[in-house]
Amino acid sequence: MNATHEVLAIGTRPRPASAASAVLTLAWRALLKIKHVPFQLFDVTVTPIMFTLLFTFIFGGALAGSPRQYVQYLLPGVLVQTVLFITVYTGVGLNADIHKGLHDRFRSMPMWQAAPLLGALAGDVFRYTVASLVILTVGFILGFRPQGGPVGVVLAVALLLVFSFALSWLWIIVGMLVRTSESVMTTSFVFLMPLTFASDIFVDLRTMPGWLQTVVGHNPVTHLANASRGLMHGRPDGGDVLWTLVASAVLVLVAGPIAVRLYRKER
Amino acid sequence: MTNAIETTGLVKHFGSTHALAGVDLQIRRGTVYGLLGPNGAGKTTTIRILSTLLRPTGGTATVLGHDVVREPAAVRSKVSLTGQFASVDEDLTGRENLVLMGRLLGLSWRDAKRRASELLDAFGLAEFAGRQVQTYSGGERRRLDIAASLVAIPEILFLDEPTTGLDPRSRTQVWELVRRIAAEGTTVLLTTQYLDEADRLAERLAVIDHGRVIAEGTSRDLKASVGSNALHLRLVDAGRRAEAQRLITKVLGDGVLPASEPAEVAARLERAGQAAAVLSALSECGIEVEQVSVANPSLDEVFLALTGRQAAPTQTEAHQ
Numbered sequence: 129m130n131a132t133h134e135v136l137a138i139g140t141r142p143r144p145a146s147a148a149s150a151v152l153t154l155a156w157r158a159l160l161k162i163k164h165v166p167f168q169l170f171d172v173t174v175t176p177i178m179f180t181l182l183f184t185f186i187f188g189g190a191l192a193g194s195p196r197q198y199v200q201y202l203l204p205g206v207l208v209q210t211v212l213f214i215t216v217y218t219g220v221g222l223n224a225d226i227h228k229g230l231h232d233r234f235r236s237m238p239m240w241q242a243a244p245l246l247g248a249l250a251g252d253v254f255r256y257t258v259a260s261l262v263i264l265t266v267g268f269i270l271g272f273r274p275q276g277g278p279v280g281v282v283l284a285v286a287l288l289l290v291f292s293f294a295l296s297w298l299w300i301i302v303g304m305l306v307r308t309s310e311s312v313m314t315t316s317f318v319f320l321m322p323l324t325f326a327s328d329i330f331v332d333l334r335t336m337p338g339w340l341q342t343v344v345g346h347n348p349v350t351h352l353a354n355a356s357r358g359l360m361h362g363r364p365d366g367g368d369v370l371w372t373l374v375a376s377a378v379l380v381l382v383a384g385p386i387a388v389r390l391y392r393k394e395r
Numbered sequence: 396m397t398n399a400i401e402t403t404g405l406v407k408h409f410g411s412t413h414a415l416a417g418v419d420l421q422i423r424r425g426t427v428y429g430l431l432g433p434n435g436a437g438k439t440t441t442i443r444i445l446s447t448l449l450r451p452t453g454g455t456a457t458v459l460g461h462d463v464v465r466e467p468a469a470v471r472s473k474v475s476l477t478g479q480f481a482s483v484d485e486d487l488t489g490r491e492n493l494v495l496m497g498r499l500l501g502l503s504w505r506d507a508k509r510r511a512s513e514l515l516d517a518f519g520l521a522e523f524a525g526r527q528v529q530t531y532s533g534g535e536r537r538r539l540d541i542a543a544s545l546v547a548i549p550e551i552l553f554l555d556e557p558t559t560g561l562d563p564r565s566r567t568q569v570w571e572l573v574r575r576i577a578a579e580g581t582t583v584l585l586t587t588q589y590l591d592e593a594d595r596l597a598e599r600l601a602v603i604d605h606g607r608v609i610a611e612g613t614s615r616d617l618k619a620s621v622g623s624n625a626l627h628l629r630l631v632d633a634g635r636r637a638e639a640q641r642l643i644t645k646v647l648g649d650g651v652l653p654a655s656e657p658a659e660v661a662a663r664l665e666r667a668g669q670a671a672a673v674l675s676a677l678s679e680c681g682i683e684v685e686q687v688s689v690a691n692p693s694l695d696e697v698f699l700a701l702t703g704r705q706a707a708p709t710q711t712e713a714h715q
Binding site (some may be wrong): 135136137138139143144145150153154156157160162164165228229232233234235236237238239241279316355358394 | 441446447448449450468471472473474475476477478479480481483484486487490491495496498499500501502506513514516517525535540544545547548549550575579580581671712
């Protein structure tokens with residue numbers, strides 16, 4: 129240890145970072161974590177590949193005549209499902225964070241108190257994007273040919289990212305309420321499983337019994353999957369797109385403030 | 396304003412647990428102040444209230460003139476907290492952690508990187524700067540933890556049990572750091588369960604037990620309150636301790652102090668010369684003495700005298 133007089137001398141502290149700059153810095157932290165612990169991307173890459181292959185080849189023949197035909201229907205939906213599954217990790221990560229000393233340090237620093245939440249979310253949106261690219265690549269290899277072209281695909285992914293960002297706030301709430309990361313996972317999937325499977329991700333709504341059509345028709349995931357399929361195949365359904373955007377806005381407006389409040393609670 | 400920290404009747408309840416039962420503190424600027432007490436005494440709760448992480452149930456606390464409840468942002472802009480558990484990101488490297496703090500505190504990327512290098516050099520961490528923190532030893536991690544609190548030098552530094560779990564060499568390094576930080580004008584409030592640590596580092600200290608300050612002053616004041624000299628005896632036969640204590644009471648009139656080991660007897664002396672009278676009385680009764688010392692009482696004895704309990708279990712008791 130060298131002479132430290134100047135290093136430790138009291139001076140004027142800089143003006144604390146602005147809210148935007150704090151969020152960007154914490155997003156940088158999230159990306160660094162991915163760089164140092166690439167295993168975090170395992171779920172994001174391997175699970176989606178597995179899902180796409182399994183569903184295409186197991187159900188493809190029975191549901192649409194051939195896997196190649198089925199993948200045209202399935203891919204936009206399975207993309208939705210995989211990314212929605214990954215949103216759970218937002219809650220898991222923040223749950224781990226609040227039980228560590230770093231959380232105390234952040235809360236005792238002069239910065240916008242919601243910045244760590246948004247920073248973590250920004251890192252997660254990056255992961256959602258990676259997962260989307262993986263699924264699309266696998267889809268193209270299996271013969272998926274979107275009629276809407278690159279623009280349709282980009283719009284569909286963008287819509288999915290918006291909804292996933294909004295849904296993540298729900299899992300943040302779960303992450304703040306339960307004790308361990310494992311219980312965040314379990315609790316979140318209790319909601320997420322029925323949401324994704326009781327939708328039209330795998331089969332057309334019209335093949336279901338009447339009462340189930342009503343239920344599935346009201347599932348936000350059905351609207352999102354429909355909107356995603358429409359955009360990718362160049363037949364966008366304005367109603368579904370609007371429905372998804374409104375649902376996302378409502379989620380953020382309701383769950384966001386609750387999540388921030390819970391995050392700032394005394395521990 | 397000469398006081399960095401003032402609290403009046405600070406109370407904190409967690410449900411039915413009364414963590415703080417009325418803590419009054421006045422801590423002068425530019426000093427190292429120690430909160431000394433056993434686990435669960437309320438040291439950490441006090442620090443968490445002062446660093447705005449907890450709201451007090453009752454009483455008031457001001458930090459550099461700002462009320463911690465009404466003006467938390469003003470307090471946060473002037474203090475740094477190094478908590479009891481690693482308050483850095485273990486997935487990141489040492490350098491990345493310091494750059495992260497610098498950016499959050501408002502430095503430009505360039506200044507944050509420069510500041511990180513400065514601190515890594517000053518804290519002897521340069522050679523590990525590029526390694527993930529989870530590979531650090533306890534001492535290295537602790538130094539990084541403290542460095543992270545100094546990226547922008549605070550007016551007050553809170554250190555919660557800065558040396559718990561460290562090996563003796565790392566402990567000495569942390570002590571040296573604390574002294575240098577204080578020498579540059581930062582007020583340091585630290586908590587510790589180690590009496591020798593409080594004795595060495597803190598100019599003044601408060602002994603906390605069951606959420607109350609039970610004694611306050613310099614370590615010299617506290618020692619004086621237990622008597623100017625203390626006689627320590629180690630008996631050959633622990634079974635004769637009660638007898639020895641009775642004999643000492645007869646010779647000195649009063650002054651037997653509680654001792655931690657079964658074969659030990661301690662007593663307060665008004666004059667060091669009284670030791671001779673005690674020793675000859677013991678030898679007349681055939682009580683053999685293995686070891687004798689006359690010294691200032693240790694903070695251990697201060698704590699025992701104040702609470703009737705030991706501050707922390709000794710090595711031997713912990714093994715039993």
